[in-house]
Amino acid sequence: MMKRILVVEDEPDMQSGIKDNLEFEGYDVDTASDGKEGLQKILTDSFDLVLLDVMLPHISGFDVCKKVRLENNNTPIIFLTAKGEEIDKVIGLESGGDDYLTKPFSLRELLARVKAVLRRTEMQNPSATNHEMQVGRLKVDFSTYTAWVDGEQVKMTSKEFEILQYLLKHKNATISRDSLLDNVWGYDFQPTARTIDNFILKLRHKIEDNPNEPQIIITVHGxxxxxxxS
Structure with a gap:
């Protein structure tokens, strides 16, 4: 089935250029020119991937992503931005983004990132991990990306699910931060240590009886x- 991609970009030439090249590669492409329109389309339609500019009229790309994740919508999102500072990358990833592409970028790099994110999404096959699993206080269903703590449904970002799924596939083994980055985000970006640590902390608050003394997600110092x- 043809993959559907939404391009949310306010620069007309950039928008049309991305659209034309993605369509040439065989993707079904829709567009939006501001954050408000993009948010509405993401929440009311079905896409396999969203290319989301950060600096948008009405609502920023970061805020669009946050609002989408608050609706338990886990459509993969690649941020597009002219900013290259590390803090912006950290904000983008922690707001629920799946990848980050800095302008100007080549067509080859764009297509590589698109294919990589779509491939990772396809690989998140629930058969690789049981549909429903109990991890401490947290019960997760990887087929629907839903989660419960003590019987109450809780919100988790797509990255929290993916990190937990990766840790479960390698349970009882020590996983480095670099390994998490390479296999969950899928590209060579070195965040501050707190980026990975913040996601682990969020998971611990859902999983552990006492997050300050974790018994399930253990830190292996250094x-x-x-x-x-088990």
Whole structure:
């Protein structure tokens, strides 16, 4: 089936250029020219991927992403921006983005990122991890990306699900921060240590009886993390 991609970009030449090249590669492409229109389309239609500019009229790309994730919509999002500072990358990833592409970028790089994110999405096959799993206080369903803590449904970002799924696939093994970055985000970007640590902290608050004394997601000092699970 043809993959559907939404391009949310306010620069007309950039928007049409991306659209034309993606269509040439065989994708079904829709567009939006501001954050408000983009948000509405993401929440009311079905896409396999969103290319989301950060600096948009009405609503910024970061805020669009946050609002989408608050609606439990896990459509993969690649941020497009002229900014290249590390803090912007951290904000983008922590707001729920899946990848980050800095302008100006080549067509080859854009297509590589699109294919990589779509491939990772396809690989998140629930058969690779049981549909429903209990991890400490947290129950997760990887087929629907839903989660519950003590019977109450809770919101989790797509990255929280993906990190947990990766740790479960390598349970009882020590996983480095670099390994999490390479296999969850899928490209060579070195964040501050707190980027990965913040996601782990969020998971611990859902999983552990006492997040300050974790018994399930253990820190292996100087190396990374280990998920202890039978």
């Amino acid at each position: 190396m990374g993390y280990r998920l202890v699970h």
